Amino acid sequence: MKCDVAIVGAGPAGLNAAASLAGWGLSVVVLDEYFRPGGRLLGQRYDVRQHGHTKVWDGMAVAAELERKARAAGAVIRCGTSVWDIEPGWKLQVAPGPEQTIEADALIVATGAIENALPVPGWTLPGVMTVGAAQTFTTVHKVAPGERVLVAGLDALALAVTGELANAGVKVVGVVLPPPNVFSGALANRRAVVGSLMSAAGLAPSRLLRWAGWFGRNRLVAAIAPLMAGMLPLRVWGVPLRFGKALVEVRGESAVESAVLRGVDSRGRARGRPSEVAVDAVCICGGLSPLTDAARLVGCPTVELETLGGVVPIHNARMETPVDRLFLAGNITGIEGAPVAIAQGRVAAASAARALGAGPPGGIEAELAAALQEVVDARAALPFHFISEIAAGREAMERVWAGAEAPVVPVPEPDTRAGAVADDLVVCRCEEVRYQDLAEQASDWASAVPGVKKRSRACMGTCQGRVCESAVRKLGRDRSRQLFPAQRARSPLRPTRVGELVPADSVERE
Numbered sequence: 001m002k003c004d005v006a007i008v009g010a011g012p013a014g015l016n017a018a019a020s021l022a023g024w025g026l027s028v029v030v031l032d033e034y035f036r037p038g039g040r041l042l043g044q045r046y047d048v049r050q051h052g053h054t055k056v057w058d059g060m061a062v063a064a065e066l067e068r069k070a071r072a073a074g075a076v077i078r079c080g081t082s083v084w085d086i087e088p089g090w091k092l093q094v095a096p097g098p099e100q101t102i103e104a105d106a107l108i109v110a111t112g113a114i115e116n117a118l119p120v121p122g123w124t125l126p127g128v129m130t131v132g133a134a135q136t137f138t139t140v141h142k143v144a145p146g147e148r149v150l151v152a153g154l155d156a157l158a159l160a161v162t163g164e165l166a167n168a169g170v171k172v173v174g175v176v177l178p179p180p181n182v183f184s185g186a187l188a189n190r191r192a193v194v195g196s197l198m199s200a201a202g203l204a205p206s207r208l209l210r211w212a213g214w215f216g217r218n219r220l221v222a223a224i225a226p227l228m229a230g231m232l233p234l235r236v237w238g239v240p241l242r243f244g245k246a247l248v249e250v251r252g253e254s255a256v257e258s259a260v261l262r263g264v265d266s267r268g269r270a271r272g273r274p275s276e277v278a279v280d281a282v283c284i285c286g287g288l289s290p291l292t293d294a295a296r297l298v299g300c301p302t303v304e305l306e307t308l309g310g311v312v313p314i315h316n317a318r319m320e321t322p323v324d325r326l327f328l329a330g331n332i333t334g335i336e337g338a339p340v341a342i343a344q345g346r347v348a349a350a351s352a353a354r355a356l357g358a359g360p361p362g363g364i365e366a367e368l369a370a371a372l373q374e375v376v377d378a379r380a381a382l383p384f385h386f387i388s389e390i391a392a393g394r395e396a397m398e399r400v401w402a403g404a405e406a407p408v409v410p411v412p413e414p415d416t417r418a419g420a421v422a423d424d425l426v427v428c429r430c431e432e433v434r435y436q437d438l439a440e441q442a443s444d445w446a447s448a449v450p451g452v453k454k455r456s457r458a459c460m461g462t463c464q465g466r467v468c469e470s471a472v473r474k475l476g477r478d479r480s481r482q483l484f485p486a487q488r489a490r491s492p493l494r495p496t497r498v499g500e501l502v503p504a505d506s507v508e509r510e
């Protein structure tokens with residue numbers, strides 16, 4: 001199959017890019033491995049407060065409208081189709097499906113974000129899941145993740161999912177901090193957590209949290225807020241937010257039966273005796289990072305910027321990359337809400353069309369300017385932020401694009417307050433690699449993920465590191481005191497059957 005533009009990812013960014021490009025008469029193919037288009041929009045349903053008014057953000061309806069626009073304009077959307085290889089030029093290999101090779105003159109990578117794993121004793125038990133999985137169960141499939149659910153993580157994403165669970169009638173017994181250890185870092189630090197929640201106040205139905213958002217602008221109140229948060233009985237959607245407790249273990253025979261909590265002070269130090277709460281599901285929030293594998297596979301250089309969510313392909317505001325005819329859009333460029341991803345899709349479409357000498361009748365430059373303005377407006381109107389310093393991250397990326405040196409990522413000092421990690425804690429679930437093996441590899445000789453991978457088999461299983469690599473890197477950094485780079489992206493990007501790697505007609509039979 002041949003087309004003008006191939007788009008990897010049918011989330012809001014990819015769908016909106018497709019609608020624009022197809023509307024200008026270009027042939028467009030959008031590929032997505034999920035069974036229906038919409039990406040992470042599909043799970044989003046919550047009230048947002050803006051300018052004193054509350055309105056529902058219904059991601060599924062937004063996705064349906066984007067899909068309708070793209071199809072009406074003539075874009076081909078292929079779901080249930082993984083892109084497992086991309087050759088320069090562009091030649092994409094996809095599976096499963098009848099047409100496994102797609103050739104395109106321009107490529108837009110809109111692969112979104114991925115959740116970071118946060119290993120905790122007992123996290124391999126059935127009933128433990130990420131908050132993103134709980135969101136998909138509840139909002140997309142209308143299935144309750146459990147009857148009594150605990151959420152571990154106090155940030156914008158965890159709050160959004162808590163609201164979705166509570167509004168769907170799921171009993172959420174509380175929201176607590178994740179375990180304070182080498183994997184959670186600032187996510188378990190009450191001071192940092194309260195700061196980040198202040199930028200999520202637009203989500204919350206509780207007056208107290210809205211006040212927190214307002215108070216956050218006052219330095220003195222911001223300084224004492226972490227102490228107050230530990231003492232105040234704060235509730236959202238009727239669910240208690242327990243800033244003074246952290247999840248330290250999940251227990252159960254063959255599935256989740258209880259969660260063990262421990263008190264923590266405002267500096268993250270453990271205090272008091274552990275207590276046990278009966279639950280049948282635990283949802284853990286380890287934060288989001290851009291999913292960059294497809295962009296890295298085609299040689300797009302990356303830079304690590306924590307203020308954008310981690311490792312990000314180098315790009316400019318026009319969604320161009322240093323690679324000819326390769327464009328990006330959406331959360332792959334940094335973690336922000338869906339309205340920004342939608343607007344970035346329009347920008348990427350305009351840049352791709354310009355590179356191909358196409359565009360709307362009004363002229364491509366005017367379209368590009370209008371699309372860039374839409375991103376600015378969408379950003380300004382966001383009701384909450386996943387990363388409170390995102391604006392600094394965008395500025396840093398502009399400097400990198402302009403040729404400035406990438407900012408040096410500080411390797412954090414080992415956190416002496418952080419709780420010890422049990423030697424037998426499973427970190428890589430696919431290959432069942434335990435903390436002790438990884439810690440030895442990381443402190444003995446390895447200085448990057450591939451070294452640990454060869455010796456321990458971590459990141460070598462079905463997920464190819466998409467689940468555990470962020471945890472392996474955090475551990476590696478902590479032990480080696482070095483940056484601990486990630487592994488290279490390699491084909492096949494997704495588990496692929498041999499029959500799809502080698503087309504049947506190319507095999508000689510005896």
Ligand SMILES: Cc1cc2nc3c(=O)[nH]c(=O)nc-3n(C[C@H](O)[C@H](O)[C@H](O)COP(=O)(O)OP(=O)(O)OC[C@H]3O[C@@H](n4cnc5c(N)ncnc54)[C@H](O)[C@@H]3O)c2cc1C
Nearest residue numbers: 009011012013032033039040083112132330331337338341
């Ligand atoms: C778990 C989770 C929960 C989130 N919750 C919220 C929320 O509540 N509110 C909010 O505003 N934002 C949320 N976000 C952020 C969200 O990513 C953005 O809102 C928005 O969906 C980003 O749009 P996107 O188009 O960049 O990516 P996505 O919506 O993530 O879409 C990317 C698509 O690319 C596809 N894809 C990736 N790699 C391949 C491949 N190799 N082959 C084929 N297809 C591929 C994926 O299947 C996916 O459908 C969440 C993100 C995650 C990961």
